[in-house]
Each structure stands twice: as C-alpha cells, then as structure tokens.
Amino acid sequence: MTNNKGIINRGNNNTFSTIAIGEKAQASTTTPQSSAEPATEADSPWDLGIVTILSEELRSVIDALKLHRHKTPDGLYFYQAEHTVSDATLRIVATQTQSQGQRSTMAALENLRRHYNPRLWALVGIAGGIHDEHARIGNVIVSTDVVYYENRKVNPHGDIRRRGEHRQAPAHIVHAVNAYFTDHGTPAHIDGQMTAHADEQYEIYPGVIGSGEAVIADRASDIRTYLSAYHEKVLAVDMEAGGLSQYWQENSVHGATNPGWIVIRGISDNADEHKGHSHHELASRNAAHVVSRLIPYLC
Secondary structure, eight states, rough: OOOOOSSOOSSOOOOOOOOOOOOOOOOOOOOOOOOSSSSOSSOOOOSSSEEEHHHHHHHHHHHHOOOOOETTSSSOEEEEEEEEEEEEEEEEEEEEEESSSHHHHHHHHHHHHHHOOOEEEEEEEEEEOOOTTTHHHHHHHEEEEEEOOOOOEEEEEOOOOOOOOOEEEHHHHHHHHHHHHHHSSSSEEEEEESGGGGOOOOEEEEEEEEOSOOOOOOOTTTHHHHHHHHHHTTTEEESSSSHHHHHHHHHHSSSSSSOOEEEEEEEEOOSSTTTOOOHHHHHHHHHHHHHHHHHHHHO
C-alpha cells in the first residue's frame, strides 16, 4: 500500500490558499511581505532630499534648515524637518555619504529614494574653484550642468584624451534657478553666515561643475586645462556631482516621475597647491544658506 501526502498540481492557473493536509497540519493566512518592497518613512514623496559628504557640510545644512536626527529601523541616520514657505509646508531630509566620490553618492541617493522618495535631490557642500573671477573662496556656485571628466583614452605614447559627459538638470529646475537670479541679480549677494565674516558679502553664480574622482591640487593640472577648454563656464570641481547626474539618468527608466536635481557648492579652495581644510566651514555654511534661499523657487 502506498501513502501519498501533499498536493499534486496538474494544469495551468491553479491557485491554492489556506489549505492544510495531513496529521497536525496547519494553515496560515499571513501573506509574506515581498523583499522587493522597500520600507518607506512616508506614504507620499518628500519634497527635498539633500546629500552631503563632509561632517561640516551636514552640520551646516542641519543648522540652516533646523533639521532633527532620525534613525531608521535598518540603522541609517537621516536628518529631517518640515519647512514652511509661502503658506506651504515642505518636508526636507538630509543624509551624509559614507565616503567621498561618485559611488558613495549614488548609494546615498538610493537610500534617500528607498526611504523618502524625494521630488528633488540636492548635492550641497564644498568645491574647488577653477575660475579666478567668479569662484573666489566663500562664493557659492549653483549648478544645473555637470561635466564628468573621468572617461578618457590613453594611447601607446602616454597621451590622454578625455571624453567628457555633459548632463543638465530637468527643465523645471533650470527655470527655477533662472527665476532666482532674475529676482536677485547675477551675481546675487548675501551677507556672510559666520560671525567672523558677518560684515562681508559673498557672491552666488550660476555655472557648470566639473566632476570626477581626482582631488585637484595643482593649478597646472591637465584636468583644469581640459575643463576650461571644454566649457568656459566650468567654475568649480568636485568629486560627487557626476554620480548624482548619472544616478538621475539611470533612474529615469522607472515609471514614476523622476526627481529633479541641483548642485550647490561653496568654494573652499582654488584647486591648487594651497588647497586645505581651513575654509571648509565657511564654504559649507554659505552653501547651506543658499539652499534655504532657493527652496521657495525649487519646491
């Protein structure tokens, strides 16, 4: 005699639910949660998600926007708050990458997307200025254009031919930035945000950001030469904006509306042999304050 236990499924489109067969069998009506569904902090998208790299940058954003620390169940730290602008309440969240560079920036953006799904991404912090007239230390560059300069060909003679990738933010973000400078002039002028610089004004310029993995501390660098020739309005360089623009482009294949993006960088050095850390806080605080000025236009 043969004992058969279990269920045999023959044919197509058969569905079984809450079935128990055999001795001591039990049926469960609990539907397991799909691992593909990430947990979120809110049912609706947040308005602004900010990515910073250095601790000075994050502290400046926290102070400028009055953010509060929040720890998610999976151990990630975010800083969030509601911000009232023209009778509208905006939800803002900020985070810090684990390290410098494009890859860590893209990971931070993914964390923001999974937990908050912001309608706008902003990369806020410091940069090295490569334009003597506009990108002086303490000035702020507002950028909706990024040139990624790392792609290159090295021929057998050691010559390097760089192949830039140029990406622009969505049209509505460009219009918002244009509206800000229409109202405040180009450059816009703002009083210093640190006590030691309170009687000074710094300037805000729209411009192009050059981005790659290299830390540039040489005025004669071939990267500076390349960027100046590629686009005369490249005002500063950083190590993260290329990752932001790349993540945005690759994320655009999803069915949902793709967020806008913007880069706001305070100039902390001139990407030359004098590069150092002494102006990080000044540049960070100026950039964070510009974010607060731009929010009514962007959100």
